[in-house]
Amino acid sequence: MRFPTLPSPHLAPSNSVSRIMLQVLVALVPGVMALVWQFGPGVLVQIPIALISALTAEAMVLLLRKRPVLPVLLDGSAALTAVLLAVSLPPLVPWWMTAFGVSFAIIIGKQLYGGLGFNPFNPAMLGYAVLLISFPLQMTAWLPPLALAHATVSFSDCVALIFQQVTHASFDGLAQATPLDTLKTQLGLQTHLDEIQSAQVFGGLSGKGWQWVNWWLLAGGLWMIRRGLIDWRIPLSLLGSLYLLAMFFFLYKPALYPTPLFHWFSGATMLGAFFIATDPVSASTTPRGRLVYGALIGVLVYVIRSWGGYPDGVAFAVLLLNVAAPTIDCYTRPRVYGHKA
Amino acid sequence: MFKLWPFNGGVHLPTHRQESSTAPLSIAPLPQKLIYPLARRNGRNAKSLVVPGERVLKGQVIIPADGTMNPPVHAASSGWVSGIEQRLLPHPSGFSGSCVVIDGDGMDEAVAFQGVSNYAAMESDDLRGKIHAAGIVGLGGAGFPTAIKINPPRQFNVEILVLNGAECEPYISCDDSLLRHYAHEVLGGALIFMHILRVARCLLAVEEDMPEAIAALELAKAEAGYGHIEIVAIPAIYPTGGEKQLIKVLTGREVPADGIPAQVGVVCHNVATAAAVHKAITAGEPLISRIVTVTGQGVRKPQNLLTRIGTPISELVEQCGGYTDSAQRLIMGGPMMGFALASDDVPISKSTNCILVAGQAEVVGEKTPMPCIRCGACATVCPVNLLPQQLYWYSRASNLERVMDYRLPDCIECGCCDVVCPSHIPLVQYFRAAKSKMAEKEKERLKADHARMRYEARVARKAQEQLEKAESARRKKELLATALSTSKS
Numbered sequence: 001m002r003f004p005t006l007p008s009p010h011l012a013p014s015n016s017v018s019r020i021m022l023q024v025l026v027a028l029v030p031g032v033m034a035l036v037w038q039f040g041p042g043v044l045v046q047i048p049i050a051l052i053s054a055l056t057a058e059a060m061v062l063l064l065r066k067r068p069v070l071p072v073l074l075d076g077s078a079a080l081t082a083v084l085l086a087v088s089l090p091p092l093v094p095w096w097m098t099a100f101g102v103s104f105a106i107i108i109g110k111q112l113y114g115g116l117g118f119n120p121f122n123p124a125m126l127g128y129a130v131l132l133i134s135f136p137l138q139m140t141a142w143l144p145p146l147a148l149a150h151a152t153v154s155f156s157d158c159v160a161l162i163f164q165q166v167t168h169a170s171f172d173g174l175a176q177a178t179p180l181d182t183l184k185t186q187l188g189l190q191t192h193l194d195e196i197q198s199a200q201v202f203g204g205l206s207g208k209g210w211q212w213v214n215w216w217l218l219a220g221g222l223w224m225i226r227r228g229l230i231d232w233r234i235p236l237s238l239l240g241s242l243y244l245l246a247m248f249f250f251l252y253k254p255a256l257y258p259t260p261l262f263h264w265f266s267g268a269t270m271l272g273a274f275f276i277a278t279d280p281v282s283a284s285t286t287p288r289g290r291l292v293y294g295a296l297i298g299v300l301v302y303v304i305r306s307w308g309g310y311p312d313g314v315a316f317a318v319l320l321l322n323v324a325a326p327t328i329d330c331y332t333r334p335r336v337y338g339h340k341a
Numbered sequence: 342m343f344k345l346w347p348f349n350g351g352v353h354l355p356t357h358r359q360e361s362s363t364a365p366l367s368i369a370p371l372p373q374k375l376i377y378p379l380a381r382r383n384g385r386n387a388k389s390l391v392v393p394g395e396r397v398l399k400g401q402v403i404i405p406a407d408g409t410m411n412p413p414v415h416a417a418s419s420g421w422v423s424g425i426e427q428r429l430l431p432h433p434s435g436f437s438g439s440c441v442v443i444d445g446d447g448m449d450e451a452v453a454f455q456g457v458s459n460y461a462a463m464e465s466d467d468l469r470g471k472i473h474a475a476g477i478v479g480l481g482g483a484g485f486p487t488a489i490k491i492n493p494p495r496q497f498n499v500e501i502l503v504l505n506g507a508e509c510e511p512y513i514s515c516d517d518s519l520l521r522h523y524a525h526e527v528l529g530g531a532l533i534f535m536h537i538l539r540v541a542r543c544l545l546a547v548e549e550d551m552p553e554a555i556a557a558l559e560l561a562k563a564e565a566g567y568g569h570i571e572i573v574a575i576p577a578i579y580p581t582g583g584e585k586q587l588i589k590v591l592t593g594r595e596v597p598a599d600g601i602p603a604q605v606g607v608v609c610h611n612v613a614t615a616a617a618v619h620k621a622i623t624a625g626e627p628l629i630s631r632i633v634t635v636t637g638q639g640v641r642k643p644q645n646l647l648t649r650i651g652t653p654i655s656e657l658v659e660q661c662g663g664y665t666d667s668a669q670r671l672i673m674g675g676p677m678m679g680f681a682l683a684s685d686d687v688p689i690s691k692s693t694n695c696i697l698v699a700g701q702a703e704v705v706g707e708k709t710p711m712p713c714i715r716c717g718a719c720a721t722v723c724p725v726n727l728l729p730q731q732l733y734w735y736s737r738a739s740n741l742e743r744v745m746d747y748r749l750p751d752c753i754e755c756g757c758c759d760v761v762c763p764s765h766i767p768l769v770q771y772f773r774a775a776k777s778k779m780a781e782k783e784k785e786r787l788k789a790d791h792a793r794m795r796y797e798a799r800v801a802r803k804a805q806e807q808l809e810k811a812e813s814a815r816r817k818k819e820l821l822a823t824a825l826s827t828s829k830s
Contacts, residue, residue, distance in 0.1 A: 004683075008681075071711075075711060
């Protein structure tokens with residue numbers, strides 16, 4: 001009898017890229033549900049817009065590059081980028097902004113570099129940063145959380161608001177600054193922290209609504225660690241450095257600097273720690289490098305939030321460390337068995 | 342509790358041991374044909390001691406020893422030499438080579454074996470000589486000559502003998518079977534090793550999911566009082582059974598890169614090697630048989646077989662009820678590091694521990710790789726703590742300098758990175774290719790060095806000749822001048 005001779009190992013691989021991407025999407029479900037619960041169903045309109053834009057943009061580039069389209073679309077990475085960007089956006093931004101941000105992320109942020117695996121930056125955060133710089137007003141106008149909303153916004157309301165050109169006036173009536181935003185503005189006006197935090201948007205550990213979204217994203221993140229989808233090092237070091245730095249300044253001047261837990265449960269902290277900074281393609285890959293990478297993102301998030309020009313700093317912090325990741329990898333190589341350090 | 346140390350990475354793989362280990366150990370019938378490749382470890386061919394038409398006896402040397410690196414090969418049964426033929430070798434290269442082929446006569450007539458009754462009174466060197474003459478090499482897979490391994494350089498202070506009973510690769514259960522049936526022989530072999538090496542401590546490592554083997558060893562230990570042999574259950578993580586990984590797990594010591602275990606005070610042998618040594622010393626029987634696992638969905642009755650070395654695989658498969666319809670790939674060794682054979686007309690060698698006839702569902706076909714997403718799963722599982730992902734980039738780019746810098750030569754090709762890669766990149770293949778490129782480059786460098794040396798020698802020689810010529814011309818001139826001046830005067 002004759003047999004084919006293929007090289008070892010003969011055992012079939014146990015995982016696949018699309019399986020990983022799909023599981024990360026599953027891990028996002030609790031966070032998305034918390035967003036819907038607290039900020040209305042707007043995000044459920046944004047996700048399909050983002051998905052369609054991402055897949056269309058990717059398919060177009062692949063056709064231009066004369067590459068097979070379907071296998072790449074099915075790897076799930078474009079879908080994940082789309083959903084990550086969609087959940088980062090204020091729920092009622094106009095559809096074309098979402099479409100533009102996602103297309104930018106996929107075309108400029110990913111495909112122009114060579115597609116999956118070759119992009120130096122996290123595509124979703126690149127899209128977010130472009131939108132934030134281009135449309136600062138819309139990007140900081142969030143809906144009031146459940147506890148403060150005077151009227152609930154229905155799904156059809158959301159569709160109408162997102163697709164019809166909403167006037168600034170009507171949009172302003174609905175929108176409200178986020179806790180981080182309020183904090184930044186008011187501290188700039190020399191308001192005392194206690195006074196600021198007595199405002200309506202604050203409550204619980206951070207802001208009303210916001211803490212729940214962060215709790216559920218944290219839950220999804222811990223599930224990913226348990227499943228081995230992400231390494232624990234980046235989230236731990238990111239949250240750890242953010243906590244320590246916030247604790248230091250909080251103890252130094254409690255009147256000016258909010259508590260570490262406020263930082264943990266505000267804005268995009270948990271999304272950034274578990275879903276953004278852990279993007280394998282753009283992150284550091286060595287064990288020690290991941291600790292350094294995460295810790296530096298935590299530091300930058302705190303610095304940008306406290307002294308920078310933007311209320312939140314996750315996107316910029318991640319993008320800056322993306323640039324540093326290859327260098328970090330180079331200096332944090334593990335000691336090989338049988339070799340001295 | 343025995344203190345165990347972790348090594349980096351490794352993977353939990355389904356063991357698939359039950360398929361072959363639940364069936365009783367059977368003794369393969371006398372082979373109709375025996376095949377012995379003449380190829381040595383260094384790639385050169387040995388000279389056969391027998392000629393076609395000659396009758397050979399079981400235990401008769403048919404391929405002579407050549408230094409300590411190449412112990413002799415003995416006929417595993419009696420029969421007639423039918424020829425010296427070109428045949429497919431049991432080797433990953435897939436090359437053919439000259440082999441001595443013996444037609445078994447079914448008599449199993451043996452030369453007289455002479456055992457030693459009291460080896461403890463013998464010198465280590467004499468015992469090593471006997472082990473070498475018995476043709477014993479490591480039975481765990483690498484086939485390194487045992488007599489060399491038990492003769493560590495004097496400057497190293499060896500204090501621990503490690504016996505490796507960890508069957509790290511899935512499907513293989515030959516050591517499990519050996520320990521269950523021949524625990525006394527294994528422990529007896531351990532004592533001989535300890536005597537030769539003059540060590541007082543022996544650790545016998547068995548994977549924790551081999552309870553019957555552990556029980557058999559404990560029983561044998563209790564019966565015969567091998568008090569100083571410790572039986573240690575180790576976690577069943579692939580590749581704990583790798584020599585360097587096992588030493589780390591048991592002692593926390595790391596064998597230096599490019600070094601040998603003796604440098605950290607350890608000598609490591611497979612349990613089957615210990616049993617073979619016991620047989621060779623106490624009964625005088627050379628290494629002519631071993632236990633081989635024949636398993637996989639591709640054979641009807643998977644089992645362990647006590648097999649004569651040299652038996653063609655086809656005869657073993659027949660003994661196991663033949664192939665099933667799903668037989669897809671024929672692998673010598675396990676599914677992680679074993680190599681696929683093109684044909685079953687290949688003999689069992691001394692280091693063949695397993696014949697895996699894999700079914701369609703058990704092996705991967707041609708992989709369609711996706712781009713690397715830099716997830717680092719490969720680095721997490723690498724038992725040597727390499728960064729396979731970086732090695733992959735540099736291997737692809739043929740950047741041999743960086744490949745060297747990232748320590749590719751330390752890669753043991755265990756395949757862990759390959760099976761966890763979500764992008765299905767055939768990493769080990771890239772690494773093998775890069776390694777052979779490095780070897781190629783090294784060869785070229787040596788050749789260039791050689792050529793340069795020759796050139797320089799030639800230039801020097803020419804210069805010397807020139808000098809000598811000038812010198813002799815000058816002398817001639819002088820002579821002439823003196824001759825002229827004398828004639829003038």
